[in-house]
Structure formats: structure tokens, C-alpha cells
Amino acid sequence: MVMATTMDTPGRAPLLRYAMQALAALLFMVMASTLASAQEDEPNVAVVRGGKVEPINIAISPFLAGAGAEDVAATVAGVVANDLARSGYFNPLSPESFIERISDFEQQPNFMSWRQVQARGLVTGQVYMDGGKLRVAFKLFDVNTGNLLAGQSFSASPKLARRLAHRMADQIYKALTGFDGYFDTRIVYVDESGPKSQRVKKLAIMDQDGFNPRTLPVGGDLLLTPRFSPTANEVTFLSFGSGVPRVFIYNIDTNQREIVGDFPNMSFAPRYSPDGNRVIMSLQSDDGAYSNLFEMNLQTRQLRQLTKVAAINTAPSYSPDGANIAFESDRGGSQQIYVMPAGGGEAQRISFGKGRYSTPVWSPDGQWIAFTKNAGGKFAIGVMRPNGQGERILTEGYHNEGPTWSPNSRVIMFFRESGGGEGGGPQLYSVDVTGYNEQKVPTPEFASDPAWSPRLN
């Protein structure tokens, strides 16, 4: 498999140009035979039993390092261990407990010694520099059977060491859980700084594990609800840039920003269609009292009205097949979640629990709708089936809001406000779809409105 290459264009920032070239050079040589056999096997450990996660003990043997690659070898192994541990499905064992010291990447490990330290899986790896290139290879073994479950070698610019490690972790995760990996992904979010009453809110992006955070030069001091394009390195969001709140699209590679339709009234709550060709959003009515849902075709620039109800209709999200739209509306008297055909038409209310339901987000596998629920003075994040059945609260507290799904539909990220007056602010958290394994996601400043990218190419 070869990375899709992107043509370079004049005027791009030097750093970005470098990154693009490096990406184009990122080659993958799959060990075809081992992967094929791994795919035929059942996942060797069932990690979720009755909703309860039982982490898999995994030994990540210190990676063998070529001359000058000692630091990067430690970094790569560390990223893999951190990804696996944060998923909640793995328990990386302390290397101090290991009996066998792997000294030859090609040599068969002594599985007896790895069984002795309670490892179920064993990862070995080697990292070395070859010319200006970083070369990384790994093997994943089932310690009980001695079978090779996965293995691959990668070659890339040393700058992409963390991405190589995330891809390695993705393969290990998939081989042992059966779920697609989600570690080689990014998060866009709102970076919040300054006092709460005059808070500055900027568009920011980081790796899924909180590394490499940076704000993006979009302009404006009040930017909200960024959402990733499913097909391009592009984000749609609400910005108060020139006064009236408007929906924009921003291309992360080219730094170009454009308005999505020049409407007389406020536009807000944007989200892409699964094919990336349309943006759905709320437009405020001429009289200012209502908001209805509209779809903008990004190619033809045609606008289509999808709801026509004298109420607040907002926070729309497409089903992954593009056939339906979940949204919230107070048409029945209070905020509730509805589902309607993507072309508009009759909407069915699906939330019937006690309280107000909002911010529905369809899972990428189509199985769940994540939401924010406000009841009894608390704000919870939960999931329900698209027909409203099977509601499950994942986390509840003073204020939790704004769920977003990992591309494999296993993890939900959201933001949490803990109060605290002028100095208080929101922070990002993730939780497993089962409700287990709540983790804080580190950010340099306060952060809100996370949106998960698709898997990177």
C-alpha cells in the first residue's frame, strides 16, 4: 500500500510543503503472508464481555535500535504503549518484569518466558536510520500459540515517527480486538484562552493522543463547533469573524477560508454530509424567532430547505449512509432529538427519557446516536439506538457536552465544564462506548467542541 500523494501547489507554507513531501514518501510494505493469515483468525482475545472491558496484558519488548536511532526507537515504542493503554483494551506490562531480552528481530522469541510474565501478546520491533529515512518494523505474537498475528515494516521521514507508531498501534489493536484502529487520527477543537467573560476561542488541531497541538490561522476570536470533512483535510465551523455569526469552510493544507453562502441572517451548527459534498446547518429565520435546517451543495452552491417548523431546529448530523438526519428541535416544547429523511419530510422524535436531549451525533458504523442530556441539573453524555431504544448514559456531571466519535465507533470524545467562575473552563475527555475507561485528553489551554477526523491516509 502506498500513501496517496497530493500535488504540491505554489504558495503553500514551507512547513506544510515539507510535510506533504514527507507524507508522499511514506511507504508501506506489508508482509502479505502474515497479514493474510492474521485476518483469517478470530480475534484471539474477546475484550468486551457483557459490556465489561478486560484489558489484554501485552508485552512491548524494548525496540532494537540502529546507530543514532536509540531515542526515536524509545519514542515509537512509547507511543504504541500509550495508544494501547489509553484505549482501555490493553495493559502494557512493565519492561522491568521481562525475562527475555530480545536481541535479534528475526529470531523466534522464547514464548515460555513471556507466558511467565503473564503476557497474552508480545510486540517486538526494530528502528534504524537508512540514509535520511527512518525504517521501523514490528511483529505481534500470540504468546500462547506462538503465532505471528501481525507484522509490517514502514519507511518514512523521521518527522513522521509518531504517525508510524500510531499505525503500528492500529494494527496491533485490530489484530487483538477485531476492531479497526483509530490511533492515526487527529482532533480539531476550540482552543479557549482568557477570562471566561471575554474568552478567546480559536480553531486548533492535534493528534488524537493530544500531541502536536497548534492553533490554525483562521482569524477571528470567537469560533465554535468545528467539524471535520469526511473526505478532505477541511473543517467547517461557526465564526463571529465579521459580526454576524456565519458558517465557514477552512482548508487546513492551503489555509484558505470561505463562507458557506452569504445569507442575510445568522447561519450556525454546520456538519458535512458523509460524501463531503454538502454542508447541513441551521439558518435563523427573517423574523429572528426560529431556526430551520438547510443543506448547501458545495459544488452547485444550491441551497435546499429541509425543515419548515416554527421552532429551534439545529445540531444536525447525517447517518453514515447519508439517508437520514438526526437533529434537535424544541417543536414539541422542549429540546428533543428527532430523525428525518435526508431530503426532509416527516421527523420522528426518538428521545423520550426525562430531561432535554441535544447534540445528536450518528456513530460511523450507524449503530448509535450519541447525545448530550440535561436532566436534574446535570449534563450527561449518552448513546441510544437510531430508533431511540437502548439509551445508555456514559458519563454524567455538572456539565458534559458535545460528543464526537472515533472512526471505529468505539470511543466518544466530549468536553467537560467543571464550573469555577472567571478562571474556570472546559477540558476534553474520552470514554469508551461501554461507559468504561474515561480519560482526560491533554490540551495546552482550555478546550471544547472536539471533532474527530476520519482515519488519515
Place this chain on the structure above:
Amino acid sequence: MMKLHSGTFKIVAVLSLALALGACSKKNSTAGLNSNGLNGDLAGSAAQVPGSEADFQANIGDRVFFNEDQSSLTAEGKQTLMKQASWLAQYPNIVVQIEGHADERGTREYNISLSARRATAVRTFLIQQGISAARIATIAYGKERPASLCDAEECWSQNRRAVTVITGGVKTS
């Protein structure tokens, strides 16, 4: 506690007068100064120049409050807006923008739309009182610009507001 940007004694004097007149509470006045950016000209005079922003804030009241998840005007709010309407009728060059706001106890998108409703309710009322629609713009801030911060109803009730901000035509002398 109150935060005064320039920290001059004269601003405190204006504030004290506002409090004495009971036009709005201590918190409101403070927030009004912050969000409306009371400028040096106005701060230079302890008594408000009739038709000035300080006059409007101190003697009329620049904001009305809403019940939770509501955008209908309260009886108290209507009284304030009737005073705003007669003041605006008296100074026909003045144009305003109604800022709609919501408290923090709601979700982001909904609160943007809810705060737009609140701004609209104020605008509609002022128009009904005879103020030209062309003089009244609106903007919806959702929960993004709270005026009071204490994680309790005491503050949230102050944040569910629509503030009439003078944006042009003000008398400066």
C-alpha cells in the same frame, strides 16, 4: 468582584450613581461597563450627558432578563423596554444592536438560537413601541459571553439577558 479597566475614581462615581438610581444591580453595571466599553469621553464626567451611553445605562437600563429556556418578556422587562423606547424616541439619531445571551446551562447550538429569539423579542417590542426597525440590529451570542460567573442560579439569571448596546448616533457633548 468588580473589575474596572481604567480604575479612575470618576468611573466609580458613575457606577455609584447607577446603583443609587437602582436602574440595575451591581453586577449588571459592572458587566455593562465591560461589554459596552465605556469610553474616556464619558468617563470624564461624573453626571451623565443626556442622550449619552452613560445616561442610557444609568437612567434607563440597558438590559432585560429572561426565565430559564424562555424568550418571552417579563413584566419587569417590558417596563425597562418602554423606558428604552421613549429614550430612543427622544434621541432619533441613535442606533442600537440588541445582544441576545443565554446562560451556561444549555448546549451551544441551542443557546445560540435561543439567544437570537431573546434579541428578537426585544427588537419586536421596541418596534411595537414605535422605534424604526432600521435603527435596531440584533446579534446572538449564545452562552459565549456570560456577564456573571458563579456557577449558580444567582449568576445564570443575570446571563439570560438581552442587552441594548448603542452602536451609533450618540451625543458626545
